[in-house]
Amino acid sequence: MKELIELISQYDPSYPQNLRGVSSEELLELEQLVGRPLPGRLKAFLRSMGKAPGNVLAPGCWPRAERIRHFYQGERRHRLSPRYIFIATSAQPQGREYFYDCGLLAEAEDCPIVQARQGMGGAPGEAFAPAFPSLRDMLFWVAFQTKRMEALPFRVFLRPSDRNAGYGAAETAAMILEDLEELMPRLGFRRLPSTSAQNPLFERGDAALAAHGSAAPQDLSVVLAAAQVRERARLWDLIANTTLLI
Structure with missing residues:
Protein backbone atom coordinates (compact mmCIF):
# COMPACT_ATOMS: atom_id res chain seq x y z
CA MET A 1 0.00 0.00 0.00
CA LYS A 2 3.06 2.25 0.01
CA GLU A 3 2.36 3.33 -3.59
CA LEU A 4 -1.25 4.23 -2.78
CA ILE A 5 -0.27 6.30 0.25
CA GLU A 6 2.45 8.05 -1.76
CA LEU A 7 -0.03 8.90 -4.52
CA ILE A 8 -2.57 10.40 -2.13
CA SER A 9 0.17 12.27 -0.27
CA GLN A 10 1.04 14.14 -3.47
CA TYR A 11 -2.36 15.82 -3.28
CA ASP A 12 -2.88 15.72 0.50
CA PRO A 13 0.48 15.82 2.37
CA SER A 14 -1.17 15.33 5.77
CA TYR A 15 -2.97 12.15 4.70
CA PRO A 16 -0.58 9.57 6.28
CA GLN A 17 -0.98 11.16 9.71
CA ASN A 18 -4.55 9.87 10.04
CA LEU A 19 -4.06 6.21 9.09
CA ARG A 20 -4.49 3.28 11.45
CA GLY A 21 -4.33 -0.38 10.50
CA VAL A 22 -5.31 -3.67 12.10
CA SER A 23 -2.93 -5.93 14.01
CA SER A 24 -1.86 -9.40 12.87
CA GLU A 25 -4.08 -10.90 15.56
CA GLU A 26 -7.10 -8.89 14.39
CA LEU A 27 -6.42 -9.89 10.79
CA LEU A 28 -6.30 -13.57 11.75
CA GLU A 29 -9.59 -13.23 13.63
CA LEU A 30 -11.15 -11.57 10.58
CA GLU A 31 -10.01 -14.40 8.30
CA GLN A 32 -11.49 -16.94 10.69
CA LEU A 33 -14.78 -15.04 10.66
CA VAL A 34 -14.82 -14.85 6.84
CA GLY A 35 -13.98 -18.55 6.65
CA ARG A 36 -11.16 -18.36 4.11
CA PRO A 37 -7.81 -16.60 3.62
CA LEU A 38 -8.11 -12.99 2.52
CA PRO A 39 -6.30 -11.97 -0.69
CA GLY A 40 -2.85 -10.48 -0.11
CA ARG A 41 -3.85 -7.07 -1.48
CA LEU A 42 -6.74 -6.75 0.97
CA LYS A 43 -4.60 -7.87 3.90
CA ALA A 44 -1.96 -5.27 3.03
CA PHE A 45 -4.63 -2.56 2.87
CA LEU A 46 -6.17 -3.56 6.20
CA ARG A 47 -2.74 -3.63 7.87
CA SER A 48 -2.06 -0.09 6.66
CA MET A 49 -5.45 1.57 7.11
CA GLY A 50 -8.09 -1.02 7.94
CA LYS A 51 -9.25 0.83 11.07
CA ALA A 52 -8.88 4.44 9.96
CA PRO A 53 -8.41 5.00 6.19
CA GLY A 54 -7.86 8.74 6.54
CA ASN A 55 -9.71 11.63 4.97
CA VAL A 56 -11.12 10.26 1.71
CA LEU A 57 -14.10 11.71 -0.11
CA ALA A 58 -15.52 8.28 -0.98
CA PRO A 59 -15.06 6.44 2.33
CA GLY A 60 -17.64 3.78 1.54
CA CYS A 61 -15.51 2.38 -1.28
CA TRP A 62 -12.59 1.75 1.09
CA PRO A 63 -12.53 -1.59 2.93
CA ARG A 64 -12.92 -1.24 6.69
CA ALA A 65 -12.25 -4.11 9.06
CA GLU A 66 -15.27 -3.22 11.22
CA ARG A 67 -17.66 -3.28 8.23
CA ILE A 68 -16.33 -6.61 7.01
CA ARG A 69 -16.68 -7.98 10.53
CA HIS A 70 -20.23 -6.62 10.82
CA PHE A 71 -21.25 -8.29 7.53
CA TYR A 72 -19.89 -11.69 8.58
CA GLN A 73 -21.50 -11.50 12.00
CA GLY A 74 -24.91 -11.06 10.36
CA GLU A 75 -27.37 -13.42 8.71
CA ARG A 76 -26.50 -12.40 5.15
CA ARG A 77 -23.21 -14.28 5.28
CA HIS A 78 -25.17 -17.54 5.06
CA ARG A 79 -26.65 -16.73 1.64
CA LEU A 80 -23.35 -15.54 0.13
CA SER A 81 -21.46 -18.10 -1.95
CA PRO A 82 -17.99 -18.80 -0.48
CA ARG A 83 -16.44 -17.69 -3.77
CA TYR A 84 -17.27 -14.07 -2.80
CA ILE A 85 -15.80 -11.96 0.00
CA PHE A 86 -17.61 -8.81 1.11
CA ILE A 87 -15.28 -5.79 1.21
CA ALA A 88 -17.20 -2.47 1.17
CA THR A 89 -20.48 -0.57 0.86
CA SER A 90 -20.83 2.74 -0.96
CA ALA A 91 -23.81 5.08 -0.73
CA GLN A 92 -22.99 6.39 -4.20
CA PRO A 93 -23.72 5.44 -6.82
CA GLN A 94 -27.20 4.23 -5.86
CA GLY A 95 -26.16 2.19 -2.84
CA ARG A 96 -23.67 -0.42 -4.04
CA GLU A 97 -21.88 -3.24 -2.26
CA TYR A 98 -18.52 -4.53 -3.41
CA PHE A 99 -17.24 -8.09 -3.19
CA TYR A 100 -14.10 -9.95 -4.14
CA ASP A 101 -14.78 -12.75 -6.62
CA CYS A 102 -12.02 -15.21 -5.76
CA GLY A 103 -13.63 -18.34 -7.14
CA LEU A 104 -12.22 -21.52 -5.65
CA LEU A 105 -8.70 -20.18 -5.15
CA ALA A 106 -7.40 -21.13 -1.72
CA GLU A 107 -5.17 -18.06 -1.63
CA ALA A 108 -4.66 -15.16 -4.04
CA GLU A 109 -2.78 -11.87 -4.21
CA ASP A 110 -5.70 -10.01 -5.79
CA CYS A 111 -9.02 -10.85 -7.46
CA PRO A 112 -11.72 -9.17 -9.58
CA ILE A 113 -14.21 -6.90 -7.79
CA VAL A 114 -17.93 -7.28 -8.45
CA GLN A 115 -20.84 -5.18 -7.23
CA ALA A 116 -24.51 -5.58 -6.32
CA ARG A 117 -27.33 -3.40 -5.04
CA GLN A 118 -26.95 -2.57 -1.37
CA GLY A 119 -28.36 -5.33 0.78
CA MET A 120 -28.83 -7.66 -2.21
CA GLY A 121 -25.40 -9.22 -2.65
CA GLY A 122 -25.86 -12.99 -2.75
CA ALA A 123 -29.66 -12.79 -2.74
CA PRO A 124 -31.53 -15.29 -4.96
CA GLY A 125 -31.82 -13.93 -8.50
CA GLU A 126 -29.51 -10.97 -7.80
CA ALA A 127 -26.71 -10.94 -10.33
CA PHE A 128 -23.29 -9.52 -9.54
CA ALA A 129 -21.99 -6.98 -12.05
CA PRO A 130 -18.30 -6.46 -12.88
CA ALA A 131 -16.80 -3.44 -11.12
CA PHE A 132 -12.98 -3.52 -11.26
CA PRO A 133 -10.45 -6.11 -12.44
CA SER A 134 -8.69 -5.93 -9.06
CA LEU A 135 -8.75 -4.23 -5.68
CA ARG A 136 -5.60 -2.37 -6.74
CA ASP A 137 -7.46 -0.78 -9.65
CA MET A 138 -10.40 0.13 -7.42
CA LEU A 139 -8.28 1.76 -4.72
CA PHE A 140 -6.09 3.81 -7.05
CA TRP A 141 -9.04 4.84 -9.24
CA VAL A 142 -11.10 6.03 -6.26
CA ALA A 143 -8.10 7.79 -4.69
CA PHE A 144 -7.35 9.64 -7.93
CA GLN A 145 -10.98 10.63 -8.38
CA THR A 146 -11.41 11.96 -4.86
CA LYS A 147 -8.01 13.49 -4.15
CA ARG A 148 -6.85 14.74 -7.55
CA MET A 149 -9.89 15.33 -9.74
CA GLU A 150 -12.10 16.82 -7.03
CA ALA A 151 -9.53 19.62 -6.70
Whole structure:
Protein backbone atom coordinates (compact mmCIF):
# COMPACT_ATOMS: atom_id res chain seq x y z
CA MET A 1 0.00 0.00 0.00
CA LYS A 2 3.06 2.25 0.01
CA GLU A 3 2.36 3.33 -3.59
CA LEU A 4 -1.25 4.23 -2.78
CA ILE A 5 -0.27 6.30 0.25
CA GLU A 6 2.45 8.05 -1.76
CA LEU A 7 -0.03 8.90 -4.52
CA ILE A 8 -2.57 10.40 -2.13
CA SER A 9 0.17 12.27 -0.27
CA GLN A 10 1.04 14.14 -3.47
CA TYR A 11 -2.36 15.82 -3.28
CA ASP A 12 -2.88 15.72 0.50
CA PRO A 13 0.48 15.82 2.37
CA SER A 14 -1.17 15.33 5.77
CA TYR A 15 -2.97 12.15 4.70
CA PRO A 16 -0.58 9.57 6.28
CA GLN A 17 -0.98 11.16 9.71
CA ASN A 18 -4.55 9.87 10.04
CA LEU A 19 -4.06 6.21 9.09
CA ARG A 20 -4.49 3.28 11.45
CA GLY A 21 -4.33 -0.38 10.50
CA VAL A 22 -5.31 -3.67 12.10
CA SER A 23 -2.93 -5.93 14.01
CA SER A 24 -1.86 -9.40 12.87
CA GLU A 25 -4.08 -10.90 15.56
CA GLU A 26 -7.10 -8.89 14.39
CA LEU A 27 -6.42 -9.89 10.79
CA LEU A 28 -6.30 -13.57 11.75
CA GLU A 29 -9.59 -13.23 13.63
CA LEU A 30 -11.15 -11.57 10.58
CA GLU A 31 -10.01 -14.40 8.30
CA GLN A 32 -11.49 -16.94 10.69
CA LEU A 33 -14.78 -15.04 10.66
CA VAL A 34 -14.82 -14.85 6.84
CA GLY A 35 -13.98 -18.55 6.65
CA ARG A 36 -11.16 -18.36 4.11
CA PRO A 37 -7.81 -16.60 3.62
CA LEU A 38 -8.11 -12.99 2.52
CA PRO A 39 -6.30 -11.97 -0.69
CA GLY A 40 -2.85 -10.48 -0.11
CA ARG A 41 -3.85 -7.07 -1.48
CA LEU A 42 -6.74 -6.75 0.97
CA LYS A 43 -4.60 -7.87 3.90
CA ALA A 44 -1.96 -5.27 3.03
CA PHE A 45 -4.63 -2.56 2.87
CA LEU A 46 -6.17 -3.56 6.20
CA ARG A 47 -2.74 -3.63 7.87
CA SER A 48 -2.06 -0.09 6.66
CA MET A 49 -5.45 1.57 7.11
CA GLY A 50 -8.09 -1.02 7.94
CA LYS A 51 -9.25 0.83 11.07
CA ALA A 52 -8.88 4.44 9.96
CA PRO A 53 -8.41 5.00 6.19
CA GLY A 54 -7.86 8.74 6.54
CA ASN A 55 -9.71 11.63 4.97
CA VAL A 56 -11.12 10.26 1.71
CA LEU A 57 -14.10 11.71 -0.11
CA ALA A 58 -15.52 8.28 -0.98
CA PRO A 59 -15.06 6.44 2.33
CA GLY A 60 -17.64 3.78 1.54
CA CYS A 61 -15.51 2.38 -1.28
CA TRP A 62 -12.59 1.75 1.09
CA PRO A 63 -12.53 -1.59 2.93
CA ARG A 64 -12.92 -1.24 6.69
CA ALA A 65 -12.25 -4.11 9.06
CA GLU A 66 -15.27 -3.22 11.22
CA ARG A 67 -17.66 -3.28 8.23
CA ILE A 68 -16.33 -6.61 7.01
CA ARG A 69 -16.68 -7.98 10.53
CA HIS A 70 -20.23 -6.62 10.82
CA PHE A 71 -21.25 -8.29 7.53
CA TYR A 72 -19.89 -11.69 8.58
CA GLN A 73 -21.50 -11.50 12.00
CA GLY A 74 -24.91 -11.06 10.36
CA GLU A 75 -27.37 -13.42 8.71
CA ARG A 76 -26.50 -12.40 5.15
CA ARG A 77 -23.21 -14.28 5.28
CA HIS A 78 -25.17 -17.54 5.06
CA ARG A 79 -26.65 -16.73 1.64
CA LEU A 80 -23.35 -15.54 0.13
CA SER A 81 -21.46 -18.10 -1.95
CA PRO A 82 -17.99 -18.80 -0.48
CA ARG A 83 -16.44 -17.69 -3.77
CA TYR A 84 -17.27 -14.07 -2.80
CA ILE A 85 -15.80 -11.96 0.00
CA PHE A 86 -17.61 -8.81 1.11
CA ILE A 87 -15.28 -5.79 1.21
CA ALA A 88 -17.20 -2.47 1.17
CA THR A 89 -20.48 -0.57 0.86
CA SER A 90 -20.83 2.74 -0.96
CA ALA A 91 -23.81 5.08 -0.73
CA GLN A 92 -22.99 6.39 -4.20
CA PRO A 93 -23.72 5.44 -6.82
CA GLN A 94 -27.20 4.23 -5.86
CA GLY A 95 -26.16 2.19 -2.84
CA ARG A 96 -23.67 -0.42 -4.04
CA GLU A 97 -21.88 -3.24 -2.26
CA TYR A 98 -18.52 -4.53 -3.41
CA PHE A 99 -17.24 -8.09 -3.19
CA TYR A 100 -14.10 -9.95 -4.14
CA ASP A 101 -14.78 -12.75 -6.62
CA CYS A 102 -12.02 -15.21 -5.76
CA GLY A 103 -13.63 -18.34 -7.14
CA LEU A 104 -12.22 -21.52 -5.65
CA LEU A 105 -8.70 -20.18 -5.15
CA ALA A 106 -7.40 -21.13 -1.72
CA GLU A 107 -5.17 -18.06 -1.63
CA ALA A 108 -4.66 -15.16 -4.04
CA GLU A 109 -2.78 -11.87 -4.21
CA ASP A 110 -5.70 -10.01 -5.79
CA CYS A 111 -9.02 -10.85 -7.46
CA PRO A 112 -11.72 -9.17 -9.58
CA ILE A 113 -14.21 -6.90 -7.79
CA VAL A 114 -17.93 -7.28 -8.45
CA GLN A 115 -20.84 -5.18 -7.23
CA ALA A 116 -24.51 -5.58 -6.32
CA ARG A 117 -27.33 -3.40 -5.04
CA GLN A 118 -26.95 -2.57 -1.37
CA GLY A 119 -28.36 -5.33 0.78
CA MET A 120 -28.83 -7.66 -2.21
CA GLY A 121 -25.40 -9.22 -2.65
CA GLY A 122 -25.86 -12.99 -2.75
CA ALA A 123 -29.66 -12.79 -2.74
CA PRO A 124 -31.53 -15.29 -4.96
CA GLY A 125 -31.82 -13.93 -8.50
CA GLU A 126 -29.51 -10.97 -7.80
CA ALA A 127 -26.71 -10.94 -10.33
CA PHE A 128 -23.29 -9.52 -9.54
CA ALA A 129 -21.99 -6.98 -12.05
CA PRO A 130 -18.30 -6.46 -12.88
CA ALA A 131 -16.80 -3.44 -11.12
CA PHE A 132 -12.98 -3.52 -11.26
CA PRO A 133 -10.45 -6.11 -12.44
CA SER A 134 -8.69 -5.93 -9.06
CA LEU A 135 -8.75 -4.23 -5.68
CA ARG A 136 -5.60 -2.37 -6.74
CA ASP A 137 -7.46 -0.78 -9.65
CA MET A 138 -10.40 0.13 -7.42
CA LEU A 139 -8.28 1.76 -4.72
CA PHE A 140 -6.09 3.81 -7.05
CA TRP A 141 -9.04 4.84 -9.24
CA VAL A 142 -11.10 6.03 -6.26
CA ALA A 143 -8.10 7.79 -4.69
CA PHE A 144 -7.35 9.64 -7.93
CA GLN A 145 -10.98 10.63 -8.38
CA THR A 146 -11.41 11.96 -4.86
CA LYS A 147 -8.01 13.49 -4.15
CA ARG A 148 -6.85 14.74 -7.55
CA MET A 149 -9.89 15.33 -9.74
CA GLU A 150 -12.10 16.82 -7.03
CA ALA A 151 -9.53 19.62 -6.70
CA LEU A 152 -10.15 20.67 -10.32
CA PRO A 153 -13.34 22.75 -10.55
CA PHE A 154 -14.36 22.22 -14.18
CA ARG A 155 -15.43 18.68 -15.02
CA VAL A 156 -17.20 16.88 -17.83
CA PHE A 157 -18.40 13.28 -18.09
CA LEU A 158 -17.80 11.63 -21.46
CA ARG A 159 -19.46 8.55 -22.90
CA PRO A 160 -19.09 6.43 -26.04
CA SER A 161 -20.67 7.96 -29.12
CA ASP A 162 -23.30 6.27 -31.24
CA ARG A 163 -21.14 6.98 -34.31
CA ASN A 164 -19.22 3.77 -33.85
CA ALA A 165 -19.38 2.50 -37.44
CA GLY A 166 -21.25 -0.62 -36.38
CA TYR A 167 -18.74 -1.77 -33.77
CA GLY A 168 -20.07 -3.58 -30.74
CA ALA A 169 -19.77 -2.22 -27.20
CA ALA A 170 -16.65 -4.25 -26.42
CA GLU A 171 -14.86 -3.17 -29.60
CA THR A 172 -15.86 0.47 -29.09
CA ALA A 173 -14.61 0.48 -25.48
CA ALA A 174 -11.32 -1.14 -26.47
CA MET A 175 -10.79 1.39 -29.26
CA ILE A 176 -11.52 4.32 -26.95
CA LEU A 177 -9.10 3.12 -24.28
CA GLU A 178 -6.40 2.49 -26.88
CA ASP A 179 -6.93 5.94 -28.42
CA LEU A 180 -6.68 7.60 -25.01
CA GLU A 181 -3.39 5.83 -24.31
CA GLU A 182 -2.02 7.34 -27.54
CA LEU A 183 -3.66 10.78 -27.35
CA MET A 184 -3.18 11.89 -23.75
CA PRO A 185 0.67 11.85 -23.74
CA ARG A 186 0.58 14.00 -26.90
CA LEU A 187 -1.51 16.52 -24.94
CA GLY A 188 1.09 16.69 -22.19
CA PHE A 189 -0.43 14.19 -19.76
CA ARG A 190 1.48 11.46 -17.96
CA ARG A 191 -0.06 8.04 -17.52
CA LEU A 192 -0.03 6.88 -13.91
CA PRO A 193 1.39 3.33 -13.77
CA SER A 194 -0.90 2.33 -10.91
CA THR A 195 -3.88 0.85 -12.79
CA SER A 196 -4.65 -1.58 -15.60
CA ALA A 197 -5.52 -0.72 -19.19
CA GLN A 198 -9.23 -0.88 -18.27
CA ASN A 199 -8.94 2.03 -15.83
CA PRO A 200 -6.22 4.41 -17.06
CA LEU A 201 -5.44 7.58 -15.12
CA PHE A 202 -3.79 10.62 -16.72
CA GLU A 203 -2.70 13.94 -15.25
CA ARG A 204 -0.77 17.11 -15.91
CA GLY A 205 -0.46 20.31 -13.88
CA ASP A 206 -3.80 21.85 -14.83
CA ALA A 207 -5.96 18.87 -15.80
CA ALA A 208 -6.67 15.18 -15.23
CA LEU A 209 -8.62 12.36 -16.87
CA ALA A 210 -9.85 9.06 -15.46
CA ALA A 211 -11.42 6.28 -17.52
CA HIS A 212 -13.34 3.39 -15.98
CA GLY A 213 -14.00 0.38 -18.16
CA SER A 214 -14.79 -2.28 -15.53
CA ALA A 215 -15.36 -5.57 -17.34
CA ALA A 216 -18.65 -4.50 -18.90
CA PRO A 217 -17.84 -2.48 -22.04
CA GLN A 218 -21.26 -0.84 -22.16
CA ASP A 219 -20.42 0.80 -18.82
CA LEU A 220 -17.31 2.64 -20.04
CA SER A 221 -17.16 6.13 -18.54
CA VAL A 222 -14.57 8.89 -18.72
CA VAL A 223 -14.20 11.98 -16.53
CA LEU A 224 -12.17 15.00 -17.64
CA ALA A 225 -11.36 17.79 -15.17
CA ALA A 226 -9.43 21.03 -15.60
CA ALA A 227 -8.46 24.11 -13.64
CA GLN A 228 -9.81 26.49 -16.30
CA VAL A 229 -13.13 26.24 -18.14
CA ARG A 230 -11.58 27.21 -21.49
CA GLU A 231 -8.94 24.50 -21.21
CA ARG A 232 -11.58 21.94 -20.31
CA ALA A 233 -13.51 22.92 -23.45
CA ARG A 234 -10.37 22.71 -25.60
CA LEU A 235 -9.42 19.27 -24.28
CA TRP A 236 -13.00 18.04 -24.59
CA ASP A 237 -13.03 19.12 -28.22
CA LEU A 238 -9.72 17.40 -28.98
CA ILE A 239 -10.81 14.16 -27.31
CA ALA A 240 -14.20 14.16 -29.05
CA ASN A 241 -12.53 14.72 -32.43
CA THR A 242 -9.94 11.99 -31.90
CA THR A 243 -11.87 9.22 -30.15
CA LEU A 244 -15.38 7.76 -30.08
CA LEU A 245 -16.19 9.77 -26.94
CA ILE A 246 -18.67 12.63 -26.75
